Amino acid sequence: MNWESWDAFWAMGGYGLYVWGSYAMTLVCVVFEIALLRRQRAQTLARIKRMLQWKPE
Amino acid sequence: MLKFLFTVIRRDVLLAARRRGDWLTAQFFFVMVVSLFPLGIGPEPAMLRAIGSGVVWVAALLACLLSLSRLFADDFRDGSLEQMLITPYPIALLALGKAIAHWIINGIPLLLIAPVLGIQFNLPAAALWMLVLSLAIGTPILSLLGSIGAALTLGLRGGGVLITLLILPLYVPALIFGAGAVDGALSGTGSEAHLSLLGAFLMLALLLSPWVSALALKISVE
Amino acid sequence: MNLYYYASPATFYHLAGRLIPWFAALAFVLTGVGLYIAFFVAPTDFQQGEGYRIIFIHVPAAWMSMFIYVVMAFWSAIGLAWNTRLSFIMARALAPTGAMFTFVALWTGAFWGKPMWGAWWVWDARLTSELILLFLYVGFMALTAAIDDTRRSDRAGALLNLVGVINVPIIYFSVKWWNTLHQGSSVSLTRAPSMAHIMLWGMLILALAAWMYAIASALYRARTLILARERQTEWVRNLVGQSA
Numbered sequence: 001m002n003w004e005s006w007d008a009f010w011a012m013g014g015y016g017l018y019v020w021g022s023y024a025m026t027l028v029c030v031v032f033e034i035a036l037l038r039r040q041r042a043q044t045l046a047r048i049k050r051m052l053q054w055k056p057e
Numbered sequence: 058m059l060k061f062l063f064t065v066i067r068r069d070v071l072l073a074a075r076r077r078g079d080w081l082t083a084q085f086f087f088v089m090v091v092s093l094f095p096l097g098i099g100p101e102p103a104m105l106r107a108i109g110s111g112v113v114w115v116a117a118l119l120a121c122l123l124s125l126s127r128l129f130a131d132d133f134r135d136g137s138l139e140q141m142l143i144t145p146y147p148i149a150l151l152a153l154g155k156a157i158a159h160w161i162i163n164g165i166p167l168l169l170i171a172p173v174l175g176i177q178f179n180l181p182a183a184a185l186w187m188l189v190l191s192l193a194i195g196t197p198i199l200s201l202l203g204s205i206g207a208a209l210t211l212g213l214r215g216g217g218v219l220i221t222l223l224i225l226p227l228y229v230p231a232l233i234f235g236a237g238a239v240d241g242a243l244s245g246t247g248s249e250a251h252l253s254l255l256g257a258f259l260m261l262a263l264l265l266s267p268w269v270s271a272l273a274l275k276i277s278v279e
Numbered sequence: 280m281n282l283y284y285y286a287s288p289a290t291f292y293h294l295a296g297r298l299i300p301w302f303a304a305l306a307f308v309l310t311g312v313g314l315y316i317a318f319f320v321a322p323t324d325f326q327q328g329e330g331y332r333i334i335f336i337h338v339p340a341a342w343m344s345m346f347i348y349v350v351m352a353f354w355s356a357i358g359l360a361w362n363t364r365l366s367f368i369m370a371r372a373l374a375p376t377g378a379m380f381t382f383v384a385l386w387t388g389a390f391w392g393k394p395m396w397g398a399w400w401v402w403d404a405r406l407t408s409e410l411i412l413l414f415l416y417v418g419f420m421a422l423t424a425a426i427d428d429t430r431r432s433d434r435a436g437a438l439l440n441l442v443g444v445i446n447v448p449i450i451y452f453s454v455k456w457w458n459t460l461h462q463g464s465s466v467s468l469t470r471a472p473s474m475a476h477i478m479l480w481g482m483l484i485l486a487l488a489a490w491m492y493a494i495a496s497a498l499y500r501a502r503t504l505i506l507a508r509e510r511q512t513e514w515v516r517n518l519v520g521q522s523a
Contacts, residue, residue: 003319013323015330018394022333022387026340029379030492036375037496041503048510048519205442209435215425223418223439226411227446230453237460254456258449269442276434 061146065154066161072131073162080124084166087120091174102179109178110188110239111232116174117167117192118228121199124163125224126217128155128207129274142278152270156197156204164196180243187242191235194255198231201266208273230258286363288505289514295498302495309488316481330394334478337387339486340380341405344412345447347377347493351419352444355437364508365501367433370440371423372501376493378416384409404458408451415443429508 003009012019073080094112095105132138141151171192175185206224213219238251317335324331351370358366388406389399400406419436426432509515 009318012332013329015328015332015394018330018390019332022336022390025386025390026336026383029383033376033379033496037499037503041499041506044503044507045519048506048515051510052516052520209422209439210425213425215421219421219425222414222421226414226418226450227442229411229450230446233453233457237457240460254453261449269438273435273438276431276438279431 058146058150061144062150062154062157065141065151066158069155069158070161073158079127080162080166083120083124083163084170086123087116087167087170088174090116090119091177095177105177106179106243109175109180110184110236110243112178113171113174113188114192114195114232114236114239117171117196118199118225118232119221120167121163121196121203122221122224123217124159125200125203125207126210126220128159128204129211130207130216133211133278138274139278142274148271148274149267152204152208152274153267156200156266156270159204160197160200164192164200167196168192180239184239184242187239187248191238191248191252191255194252194259195231195235198255198259198262199228201262202227202231204270205266205273208270208277211274211277231255234258286365288365288368288509289512291365292502292505295502299495299498299502302491302498306488306491306495309484309491313481313485313488316477316484321478321481322475327395330391333387333391335481335485337384337391338482339489340384340387341409342486343489343493344377344381344384344409346490347373347380348412348415348440348447349444351377352440355440359434359437359441364433367437368501368504368508369497370437371433372497372504373493374416374419374423375500376496378413378420380489380493381409381413381416385413402458402461404451404455407454407458408447411450411454412447415447419443 010016010020091112094108098104098108129138132141142148168189171188172185175188180188203220203224205227206220209223210216210219234251234255238248238255241248241251313335317332321332321335323329351373354366354370354373357363358370385406388409392401392406393399419439422439423432423436426435506515506519
């Protein structure tokens with residue numbers, strides 16, 4: 001184990017801002033991408049469903 | 058074949074000569090962009106001399122890009138491009154001819170104006186000469202690579218800006234070697250390496266871009 | 280097994296659907312292992328203290344950004360040569376993920392640079408090349424988005440991709456050249472600390488995790504693209520109708 005305490009872990013020897021800033025942005029990007037993927041799929045499916053439901057009068 | 062090439066070049070140059078407004082605009086754009094930098098950064102002679110090579114080169118890139126969107130677009134709009142594509146001559150030759158014509162119309166004037174702009178940036182004579190030489194080798198590269206972008210974006214709404222986005226990354230080596238050559242002359246460290254690399258890049262562009270532009274044209278027009 | 284079987288969008292759709300959970304699971308597990316190594320096993324660096332731990336993301340992200348671009352080019356080449364629709368779809372499915380990794384590489388590069396070298400952005404060869412790579416990705420996505428006709432859009436994007444991939448070594452070389460000429464700092468920003476083995480293992484595992492993630496997200500995106508393009512077909516109508 002590297003860390004004496006949780007505080008030390010978050011502080012990262014003074015580099016906390018930079019280390020966590022990096023990991024946090026990466027997490028944000030991944031979450032954002034996954035959300036975007038699911039939204040695009042949902043929109044496409046919705047569009048196709050609407051298309052199927054259209055009945056010419 | 059050579060006759061076809063010359064016909065293509067001659068046609069484009071003639072058409073451009075009849076509409077002097079278009080290429081004059083690009084040249085004025087070149088001059089204006091260069092003039093913006095001292096206004097934005099400050100007129101100290103030493104600093105201007107340091108940035109001069111880069112500024113003139115970047116302005117040349119932008120001026121070139123400005124005129125590229127019209128390379129195939131005018132012919133495409135009135136249907137003559139499609140006719141040219143079904144001639145028995147290789148399309149790569151058409152693309153090459155157009156690129157050469159573009160260089161004659163837009164590149165050569167840049168070469169004539171650049172030294173004057175270089176003087177505004179306090180470049181000494183040796184650097185001025187290198188500026189013209191590097192642009193002389195570099196501007197054909199811009200026309201050749203640019204023709205690929207023009208072919209890919211033919212008839213698209215985004216047009217000019219889209220070409221810029223696509224082609225600027227490809228221009229980076231030319232910019233680095235070209236402006237670097239001028240800096241080499243400025244600092245006395247010599248420009249041979251830069252010019253050789255620039256020349257090699259030109260050879261590569263000359264050999265490959267007509268074929269790639271031809272493929273791009275086929276993709277865009279069919 | 281006849282590979283052409285899987286060139287059909289319908290069969291690929293279902294195959295991808297079965298594979299995605301596996302790749303996602305692998306990505307998740309490998310990330311867990313990698314992060315554990317990164318924070319709890321790898322020792323403090325002598326020169327850079329705890330700040331160096333950013334490389335566990337920065338380096339895998341940079342590797343993936345370049346790797347994905349090359350894989351895209353592979354699919355673009357196949358698509359142009361054999362006119363297989365699925366190849367173009369794969370290239371387009373990979374692009375946003377590649378761009379994401381490029382952005383992460385740039386961001387983490389900046390966050391690594393600030394404490395180490397005092398500046399948020401340094402024009403060193405690797406970061407500058409990453410920036411240009413981001414422009415290449417964005418250019419691809421902009422071009423394919425600007426063209427309405429699917430076939431033209433696919434093929435134009437593929438050609439642009441190939442032109443880009445040929446130019447990347449040239450661009451990288453010229454930027455390296457430029458960087459050595461204008462050398463300010465004598466040390467490359469992105470040179471990692473001399474690697475203890477465990478650090479290398481951490482990076483490799485996270486790189487593998489990123490790879491699994493990229494495959495999973497590309498397959499997912501490809502499935503959505505297939506649905507959209509094949510919306511007029513019987514099998515899509517049945518599929519969507521069933522889930523109504």
